[in-house]
Amino acid sequence: MSTDIDITPLLEWLSDGRKPLIIAGPCSAETEEQVLRTAHEVAKIPQVQVFRSGIWKPRTRPGDFEGVGAEGLRWLQKVKEETGLKVTVEVAHPKHVEEALKHGIDILWLGARTVANPFSVQEIAEAIKGCDIPVMVKNPVSPDLKLWIGAVERIHSAGVRKLIAIHRGFHYFKRSPFRNAPMWEIPIELKRLAPSLPIITDPSHICGKRELISTIAQKALDFEMDGLMIETHVNPEKALTDAAQQLPPDELKKMLDSFVIRDKRVDVEFFDTLEELRTEIDKLDGELLQILANRLKIIDEIGEFKKENSITILQMKRWAGIVKDRLAQGTHLGLRKDFLKELLALIHKESIQRQSDIFNDPDIKG
Numbered sequence: 001m002s003t004d005i006d007i008t009p010l011l012e013w014l015s016d017g018r019k020p021l022i023i024a025g026p027c028s029a030e031t032e033e034q035v036l037r038t039a040h041e042v043a044k045i046p047q048v049q050v051f052r053s054g055i056w057k058p059r060t061r062p063g064d065f066e067g068v069g070a071e072g073l074r075w076l077q078k079v080k081e082e083t084g085l086k087v088t089v090e091v092a093h094p095k096h097v098e099e100a101l102k103h104g105i106d107i108l109w110l111g112a113r114t115v116a117n118p119f120s121v122q123e124i125a126e127a128i129k130g131c132d133i134p135v136m137v138k139n140p141v142s143p144d145l146k147l148w149i150g151a152v153e154r155i156h157s158a159g160v161r162k163l164i165a166i167h168r169g170f171h172y173f174k175r176s177p178f179r180n181a182p183m184w185e186i187p188i189e190l191k192r193l194a195p196s197l198p199i200i201t202d203p204s205h206i207c208g209k210r211e212l213i214s215t216i217a218q219k220a221l222d223f224e225m226d227g228l229m230i231e232t233h234v235n236p237e238k239a240l241t242d243a244a245q246q247l248p249p250d251e252l253k254k255m256l257d258s259f260v261i262r263d264k265r266v267d268v269e270f271f272d273t274l275e276e277l278r279t280e281i282d283k284l285d286g287e288l289l290q291i292l293a294n295r296l297k298i299i300d301e302i303g304e305f306k307k308e309n310s311i312t313i314l315q316m317k318r319w320a321g322i323v324k325d326r327l328a329q330g331t332h333l334g335l336r337k338d339f340l341k342e343l344l345a346l347i348h349k350e351s352i353q354r355q356s357d358i359f360n361d362p363d364i365k366g
């Protein structure tokens with residue numbers, strides 16, 4: 001998506017002028033009573049516009065609760081009639097799309113596991129073709145922006161213009177306080193590539209535990225995300241899925257009331273200060289790039305020297321010494337150790353690449 005795709009603005013088809021868009025409801029529909037009680041509670045919260053619930057649940061292992069299936073769609077119809085909220089469910093298969101449409105579901109969403117598989121996304125796109133149904137596309141499990149964009153494009157190619165992307169965090173191999181690392185740079189890059197595509201954040205699946213949700217939700221609003229999807233259950237501790245991350249409706253209300261919605265417009269003085277700081281950043285980035293270019297030029301010279309003198313490219317002892325020294329210097333300057341390690345590794349990789357190019361280039365004398 002190098003150029004922006006045409007998308008119907010959210011305010012034209014969903015919100016009655018209210019922003020951010022708030023979607024709430026249980027991870028899974030369990031019983032008619034649980035669904036309706038939760039729906040009536042969340043319907044009392046003025047910010048909530050859409051009720052969510054999983055009917056078909058993608059579970060890691062067979063035998064876990066896999067959702068109530070199509071029966072739950074009737075409960076959602078009741079939610080619509082009794083509360084006036086719009087309703088949304090996850091679809092993972094063309095059959096799910098067909099059932100959901102038959103039951104008047106207002107919005108469909110594709111889950112993280114489905115989006116990871118272009119075959120499934122394509123099948124769903126074909127089932128949706130010709131129906132004017134809004135679709136939300138979660139990010140795939142792995143931090144792969146192209147895969148996310150690919151799924152949005154497939155649904156868009158099916159004629160869907162009422163589209164929303166959902167940022168639900170990414171699988172991350174390192175230890176982290178989150179169930180799925182937020183990696184904000186990915187949804188922000190999506191925003192840059194497709195400015196008209198609304199993006200909402202699902203802090204429940206990012207956090208994995210209730211206590212962290214409000215901080216991540218506030219952060220999403222500070223990053224100008226267009227809304228939030230928050231798992232809500234009348235009795236979270238007893239929930240059959242994702243018990244640790246669901247909020248009871250009263251806590252959801254407290255949290256929504258506590259959000260600071262920062263103004264995008266800023267006064268002139270603030271803007272001047274921001275511009276000054278940004279100019280400074282531009283200047284420093286220029287210097288940083290020049291320094292990197294100078295460093296790599298010297299690396300090339302060393303490469304040629306090594307080639308002339310038949311010395312191997314990789315001098316492990318020297319590199320280990322550099323890492324130790326630069327980590328000490330950098331942390332002393334207040335830079336994070338993890339960041340420094342990644343930065344040094346990247347510079348080293350590029351240096352080795354350039355020197356091996358020199359070794360392989362027959363035109364270079366020596």
Ligand code: PEP
Pocket residue numbers: 027054058110111112113138168205
């Ligand atoms: C869900 O929203 O309940 C769900 C299964 O989410 P995800 O696809 O993000 O894991």
Ligand code: MN
Pocket residue numbers: 027028231241242
């Ligand atoms: Mn869930």
